[in-house]
Amino acid sequence: MKLAFFGAEGKVGQALVPVLERAGHSVRGIEIGDDVDVAGLDACVDFTTPTGAPANVRAALDQGVSCVVGTTGWDPTELGELARENGLRLFVAPNFSIGAVLMMRFAAQAAAYMPRAEIVELHNEAKQDAPSGTAAMTAKLIGGDVTIHSVRLPGLVAHQEVIFGSEGQLLTIRHDTTARESFADGVLLALSKLAELPAGLTTGLDALL
Numbered sequence: 001m002k003l004a005f006f007g008a009e010g011k012v013g014q015a016l017v018p019v020l021e022r023a024g025h026s027v028r029g030i031e032i033g034d035d036v037d038v039a040g041l042d043a044c045v046d047f048t049t050p051t052g053a054p055a056n057v058r059a060a061l062d063q064g065v066s067c068v069v070g071t072t073g074w075d076p077t078e079l080g081e082l083a084r085e086n087g088l089r090l091f092v093a094p095n096f097s098i099g100a101v102l103m104m105r106f107a108a109q110a111a112a113y114m115p116r117a118e119i120v121e122l123h124n125e126a127k128q129d130a131p132s133g134t135a136a137m138t139a140k141l142i143g144g145d146v147t148i149h150s151v152r153l154p155g156l157v158a159h160q161e162v163i164f165g166s167e168g169q170l171l172t173i174r175h176d177t178t179a180r181e182s183f184a185d186g187v188l189l190a191l192s193k194l195a196e197l198p199a200g201l202t203t204g205l206d207a208l209l
């Protein structure tokens with residue numbers, strides 16, 4: 001596919017662009033301040049910031065290009081509506097790593113039997129939003145009143161523990177992202193399924209598995 005990648009020079013962008021190219025995609029990197037001229041491309045990928053992503057997505061949708069977005073900390077509902085009106089797809093996932101999606105699934109299963117849970121999410125200090133999109137989605141899947149603890153420190157990539165407690169026992173489900181290349185499989189999957197999705201907003205890698 002012919003792709004534009006918003007945030008190609010960022011930490012995730014630098015890890016993902018070579019993997020997308022090795023998979024046969026042609027990728028044009030677009031940085032902050034660049035002209036957003038994406039007409040004629042097959043899709044845009046965005047890993048930028050919660051303030052940058054909405055404008056990038058709007059520009060892409062206005063030019064007839066569907067989007068795959070990993071940027072967290074923003075609400076894509078309104079742009080999902082624009083995508084639907086334009087007959088385009090907006091796919092947004094708070095976590096593109098398959099292991100993290102499985103962690104969320106297993107947490108939802110455990111919650112049926114152990115409803116008391118808390119989440120500890122740990123990310124690199126540069127991450128702007130807290131709690132993480134993955135933690136927020138996990139809490140929604142578990143249901144009820146789930147406290148989320150956010151840790152931001154150098155040396156971390158992306159990690160999450162879901163701790164379930166009941167009388168006399170604890171269950172911990174943990175996922176660690178140790179390298180940003182782990183997000184590539186999910187992005188490749190989203191790109192391969194993009195054209196099959198209904199027009200408008202689809203959220204979460206779980207919807208594609």
Ligand code: NAP
Nearest residue numbers: 007009010011012031032047048052070071072094095096
């Ligand atoms: P990062 O290292 O700060 O990279 C962001 C990049 O985007 C930087 O190169 C930045 O340029 C650029 N940028 C900022 N605003 C832009 C704009 N309006 N248009 C184009 N480029 C712009 O951050 P990161 O760690 O790569 O993470 C990026 C986003 O992805 C964050 O929201 C993070 O939470 C999210 N994330 C999601 C997943 C997932 O699986 N869904 C995984 C990891 C991270 P400057 O440096 O010049 O500002």
